[in-house]
Amino acid sequence: NAGVTQTPKFQVLKTGQSMTLQCAQDMNHNSMYWYRQDPGMGLRLIYYSASEGTTDKGEVPNGYNVSRLNKREFSLRLESAAPSQTSVYFCASSAGTGYEQYFGPGTRLTVT
Amino acid sequence: DAKTTQPTSMDCAEGRAANLPCNHSTISGNEYVYWYRQIHSQGPQYIIHGLKNNETNEMASLIITEDRKSSTLILPHATLRDTAVYYCIALNSGGSNYKLTFGKGTLLTVNP
Numbered sequence: 001n002a003g004v005t006q007t008p009k010f011q012v013l014k015t016g017q018s019m020t021l022q023c024a025q026d027m028n029h030n031s032m033y034w035y036r037q038d039p040g041m042g043l044r045l046i047y048y049s050a051s052e053g054t055t056d057k058g059e060v061p062n063g064y065n066v067s068r069l070n071k072r073e074f075s076l077r078l079e080s081a082a083p084s085q086t087s088v089y090f091c092a093s094s095a096g097t098g099y100e101q102y103f104g105p106g107t108r109l110t111v112t
Numbered sequence: 113d114a115k116t117t118q119p120t121s122m123d124c125a126e127g128r129a130a131n132l133p134c135n136h137s138t139i140s141g142n143e144y145v146y147w148y149r150q151i152h153s154q155g156p157q158y159i160i161h162g163l164k165n166n167e168t169n170e171m172a173s174l175i176i177t178e179d180r181k182s183s184t185l186i187l188p189h190a191t192l193r194d195t196a197v198y199y200c201i202a203l204n205s206g207g208s209n210y211k212l213t214f215g216k217g218t219l220l221t222v223n224p
Contacts (some may be wrong), residue, residue: 004155035212041157041215058211090155092212098204100146101212103155 002026004104006091012103012110013081021076021107023091031094032074033101034058034066036087045092049074081111113213114139114202121219124194130187132218134200139179143178143202145183148214151196156214159185159198190222 007022025032030051035043035058045058049068063085065077074093077084088108092101117135124130134144144160160167160174162183167174173186187194199217 043212045211049210092155100158100161101156101203102158106153 004093004102006089006104006107008107009105010108012112014112015082017080017081018077018079019081019109020078021089021091021109023071023075023098023104024073025091025102026072027091027093027095027102028071029093029095029102030071031097031099032068033092033094034064034074034076035090035092036060036085037090038087038104046076046089048097078109081109083111085109086111113204114143116200116202116215118198118200118215118218121215121221123195123221123223124187124190126192126222126224127189130190130194130220130222132185132187132198132200132220133182134185135182136200138200139180139202142202142204145174145180146201147172147174147185147195147198148201148212149198150214150217151193156199156212157196163194190220192222192224194220195222 004025033048034046044060047066052071067075068089088106090106091104094101114136144161147159148156150156162174176183197217199214
């Protein structure tokens with residue numbers, strides 16, 4: 001039982017490049033989330049998926065897109081990376097919205 | 113969500129109980145008290161939550177006062193691995209409240 005897994009762990013991109021962050025959970029959870037965390041700041045919700053087949057914007061969605069591929073997987077795509085997107089990205093899942101969330105280990109992204 | 117107040121930092125000796133307080137004087141009747149922690153460079157980790165009864169799991173115990181205006185998270189036998197920032201949050205459980213907002217939290221340092 002791996003919980004929530006994320007790939008890659010680290011990534012360096014040049015401005016304008018694109019990439020997809022992958023997230024998978026094996027807890028049969030309905031809801032999944034993408035957060036970013038900048039130094040000295042708290043978590044900020046980018047997008048979430050309350051259930052398979054649905055996605056909704058969080059508080060900082062600009063510059064990102066998401067895909068809920070199936071119940072297990074929720075990916076985050078940066079179409080044209082910008083230095084302001086340098087951050088640590090966390091994926092989380094929960095049984096449903098409003099229930100405790102379980103987090104992955106994070107992806108440390110640097111955009112130069 | 114009700115505002116929570118926690119001490120900025122605390123120290124604890126290894127092997128001793130760590131008691132982390134949280135004030136939530138404006139908590140409403142349907143808000144649960146949740147505790148998460150974040151160990152340096154790792155994803156946030158759910159610890160425990162409760163409404164009004166004391167709760168215990170394999171990680172910790174949660175003691176909520178009868179008036180629900182404050183609570184204490186107890187790590188019964190703290191280890192060096194418990195050094196982390198601990199966050200107390202008041203949330204409606206099972207509803208549409210999906211966005212976790214961490215405040216400053218308490219930095220618990222467990223000393224050898």
